[in-house]
Amino acid sequence: MNAFSDRLCNAIIEKKTPLVVGIDPVLDRLPPEMTADENLGMNAQAVAEMFLEFGRAIIEIAAPLVSAVKINSAYFERYHAPGVSAYRQLIKAARQAGLLVMGDVKRSDIGHTAVQYAIAQLADTHYVDSVENTGPDAITINAYLGSDGVKPFLETASAGGKGVFALVRTSNPSSVEIQELLLADGRPVYVQMAELVSRWGGTAGAYGYSDLGAVVGATTGHALAVVRAAAPRTIFLIPGIGAQGGSLADCLPAFDSRGLGAVIAASRSIIYAYRDAKYAELAESNWRRAVEQALIDHKTHIATMIKYEQTF
Amino acid sequence: MNAFSDRLCNAIIEKKTPLVVGIDPVLDRLPPEMTADENLGMNAQAVAEMFLEFGRAIIEIAAPLVSAVKINSAYFERYHAPGVSAYRQLIKAARQAGLLVMGDVKRSDIGHTAVQYAIAQLADTHYVDSVENTGPDAITINAYLGSDGVKPFLETASAGGKGVFALVRTSNPSSVEIQELLLADGRPVYVQMAELVSRWGGTAGAYGYSDLGAVVGATTGHALAVVRAAAPRTIFLIPGIGAQGGSLADCLPAFDSRGLGAVIAASRSIIYAYRDAKYAELAESNWRRAVEQALIDHKTHIATMIKYEQTF
Numbered sequence: 173m174n175a176f177s178d179r180l181c182n183a184i185i186e187k188k189t190p191l192v193v194g195i196d197p198v199l200d201r202l203p204p205e206m207t208a209d210e211n212l213g214m215n216a217q218a219v220a221e222m223f224l225e226f227g228r229a230i231i232e233i234a235a236p237l238v239s240a241v242k243i244n245s246a247y248f249e250r251y252h253a254p255g256v257s258a259y260r261q262l263i264k265a266a267r268q269a270g271l272l273v274m275g276d277v278k279r280s281d282i283g284h285t286a287v288q289y290a291i292a293q294l295a296d297t298h299y300v301d302s303v304e305n306t307g308p309d310a311i312t313i314n315a316y317l318g319s320d321g322v323k324p325f326l327e328t329a330s331a332g333g334k335g336v337f338a339l340v341r342t343s344n345p346s347s348v349e350i351q352e353l354l355l356a357d358g359r360p361v362y363v364q365m366a367e368l369v370s371r372w373g374g375t376a377g378a379y380g381y382s383d384l385g386a387v388v389g390a391t392t393g394h395a396l397a398v399v400r401a402a403a404p405r406t407i408f409l410i411p412g413i414g415a416q417g418g419s420l421a422d423c424l425p426a427f428d429s430r431g432l433g434a435v436i437a438a439s440r441s442i443i444y445a446y447r448d449a450k451y452a453e454l455a456e457s458n459w460r461r462a463v464e465q466a467l468i469d470h471k472t473h474i475a476t477m478i479k480y481e482q483t484f
Numbered sequence: 485m486n487a488f489s490d491r492l493c494n495a496i497i498e499k500k501t502p503l504v505v506g507i508d509p510v511l512d513r514l515p516p517e518m519t520a521d522e523n524l525g526m527n528a529q530a531v532a533e534m535f536l537e538f539g540r541a542i543i544e545i546a547a548p549l550v551s552a553v554k555i556n557s558a559y560f561e562r563y564h565a566p567g568v569s570a571y572r573q574l575i576k577a578a579r580q581a582g583l584l585v586m587g588d589v590k591r592s593d594i595g596h597t598a599v600q601y602a603i604a605q606l607a608d609t610h611y612v613d614s615v616e617n618t619g620p621d622a623i624t625i626n627a628y629l630g631s632d633g634v635k636p637f638l639e640t641a642s643a644g645g646k647g648v649f650a651l652v653r654t655s656n657p658s659s660v661e662i663q664e665l666l667l668a669d670g671r672p673v674y675v676q677m678a679e680l681v682s683r684w685g686g687t688a689g690a691y692g693y694s695d696l697g698a699v700v701g702a703t704t705g706h707a708l709a710v711v712r713a714a715a716p717r718t719i720f721l722i723p724g725i726g727a728q729g730g731s732l733a734d735c736l737p738a739f740d741s742r743g744l745g746a747v748i749a750a751s752r753s754i755i756y757a758y759r760d761a762k763y764a765e766l767a768e769s770n771w772r773r774a775v776e777q778a779l780i781d782h783k784t785h786i787a788t789m790i791k792y793e794q795t796f
Contacts, residue, residue, distance in 0.1 A: 198596075249568075251611075284510075292567075301527050304564055314626045314628050315662070321656070344632040346594075350673070355665055361662070361673060
């Protein structure tokens with residue numbers, strides 16, 4: 173079984189892009205044709221089914237073009253058990269379509285409790301009464317609790333060729349309140365977190381990266397270069413491109429000369445492209461065409477800066 | 485509608501104890517009579533039903549004796565959608581039994597995504613196809629992302645008379661790796677987190693406490709006193725008593741002279757008391773008797789140090 177870092181690097185090279193499509197379904201942003209029933213939001217099961225249908229369409233568009241999708245659990249959990257069921261069915265659909273799946277769950281706990289979350293998300297379970305045994309290839313976690321809150325996730329992940337991304341420097345304005353506090357030695361907290369993540373990650377795979385990655389926001393400018401220096405073997409998951417205002421140029425320090433070392437996640441600017449005036453004409457014929465074009469445009473834009481010319 | 489802090493203080497005074505019973509069900513620790521079928525673990529729905537049955541028995545025992553239960557979502561999420569359904573049904577059962585419910589979910593995210601988690605957990609929703617619309621009275625969150633990751637939870641909570649507990653200083657050994665890092669001004673990170681939590685909490689209720697509480701471990705000795713000094717109006721949720729090795733004396737600085745200001749959570753040492761040699765005789769007749777006695781013993785022990793003699 174290949175390590176997660178190697179599987180991800182292989183998929184990036186194959187698709188020639190570090191772009192990852194984020195799936196964050198919100199009822200009132202879905203294509204109008206899917207939400208014609210104005211009482212839909214009162215019915216958790218019906219919304220969950222709609223999210224599944226919408227997500228499957230995104231997956232169909234994304235599968236030939238990118239290496240992975242990032243599915244955000246929060247949007248599904250809002251619809252309770254039916255939502256969780258849709259989340260898991262969507263993971264299965266994405267993996268069956270050949271995509272890697274990152275479960276954006278930002279879980280955090282320690283010891284025995286962390287093991288439960290790790291099994292819930294990262295283990296491919298074998299419940300005989302479920303069609304939803306397939307878990308994501310990697311998840312996001314919050315490492316404020318220290319290594320006791322990381323190792324249970326990483327161990328469960330590694331046992332199944334999967335990975336974990338720990339929050340290091342997030343893309344939101346108030347991330348400075350804790351993450352940029354200066355330590356006695358002059359370094360900010362997030363740099364210490366980056367060094368810990370680098371250390372916890374342990375041995376690297378064939379491409380030189382470990383299975384413990386880091387979430388580092390694109391809106392933070394220099395932070396990406398600083399984290400790269402502190403964590404040379406860590407794969408970055410970079411959110412905040414597009415809707416959140418991060419620029420692609422800021423992301424460059426995250427990448428090595430092979431175009432590896434990071435993935436860039438874009439969600440709203442792709443999956444809701446049919447709501448964007450720029451894609452209005454395409455959307456009129458079929459909302460899926462707008463999403464596909466936005467995905468291609470993102471990929472093309474990234475390709476101006478990050479290239480996969482070399483043979484490996 | 486009363487604020488969460490006032491509802492919790494009222495309940496503590498009524499039950500004359502800050503003890504909260506944690507419900508963390510694990511299949512192989514359940515009473516043997518409940519797990520006779522050795523294939524039970526292969527069936528997510530069957531395990532979820534068993535957790536619900538077990539949890540309901542704990543609630544029946546706890547309701548006359550304590551103010552609240554803390555239900556740990558991780559143990560339910562391990563069993564996917566059926567587990568999540570059981571978690572929510574158990575919350576409803578506990579609230580119907582007159583208990584306050586803390587959902588131990590340790591969620592973390594920002595902005596729009598945090599709103600989804602907040603609605604998922606804290607909103608009493610109105611899905612017409614669900615019997616599981618009741619959410620917990622409070623949840624735990626991880627505030628490493630700063631106020632962007634706290635305010636959406638707190639706003640949703642406050643709108644429904646509910647509360648939030650942010651991780652400040654956790655009870656695990658490796659919590660020192662981030663939380664005890666010394667800042668340039670000599671304070672540890674967790675003290676800055678405590679001050680932020682205190683500030684974010686805003687106005688206090690009738691008892692002088694805000695609806696944004698703090699998780700502070702009992703295994704950390706002096707940390708409780710330090711956090712109390714930094715956050716005078718913050719209710720502490722103190723785990724780590726019992727199985728994790730925290731001592732009751734260490735908790736005293738968290739409490740005011742009325743016995744308010746903190747709750748003490750004990751899970752395994754109560755709900756699995758029938759596995760403890762000390763309660764073997766009781767357990768032989770009925771496992772519920774062992775749990776009840778362990779709960780009473782915990783309450784009696786706490787009452788030696790924290791008293792509710794005053795009239796309010």
